Amino acid sequence: MESLLKIRALVCLAVLSVCAASIPALYAGNDVLGQIDLIGATKVEKTSGVWIDGQYVGYLGELKGSKKLLLLPGDHEITVRQGGYVDFVQKVSVRAGEIQSIDVKMGKDTRVQMPQVTAEIKLDVNPNRAAVFVDGVFVGHVAEFGGMGKALLVAPGKRRIRVSLPGYQTFETDIDLVANQKSTVKTDLVKGGPAEGTPLPQ
DSSP: OHHHHHHHHHHHHHHHHHHHHHHHHHTTSOSSSEEEEEEESSHHHHTSEEEETTEEEEEGGGOSGGGOEEEOSEEEEEEEEOTTEEOEEEEEEEOTTOEEEEEEOOEEOTTOOOOSSOEEEEEEEESTTSEEEETTEEEEEGGGGSSTTOOEEEOSEEEEEEEEOTTBOOEEEEEEEOTTOEEEEEEEOOBOSSOTTSOOOO
């Protein structure tokens, strides 16, 4: 009788162990947030900046893995921007635990004309995923304008450069450029700016 009770106790312990082991698995996936996968076919889309409800979150090509888009359930507005292209705007209704895929296609903005004469700005800024604005207009992210063969082409004259990223202080500088001049902006963004979730200027 005693051995039968021991066997029953061991069986109960084994069942409890299996149940306990399965509890973390229930929460291994994210059941509270919904996931949005943004899909871009070309380099234009992949290097475009992404705003969620007015907040810059990064450029499209990096929003995967540990940086994937996880949003609270409800309605959200996704805006994808690229210099010289019309904004891609999509409203989404996010549901807990669901994954939605959105195909992003950027169309040329025919109103934007490249200047005949340009000056060149190279950016050496960390983190290089920060958004870059020229005279208040989003033109891309830092990594697009640094390194060999990469630069930001602007019309000569006085230009205001702004570099922004949630969690860092915004960096701003004015540059006065003449035709064909080459200039470099070098800085490390200082931590402690507007936190994640704070809308950046658009």
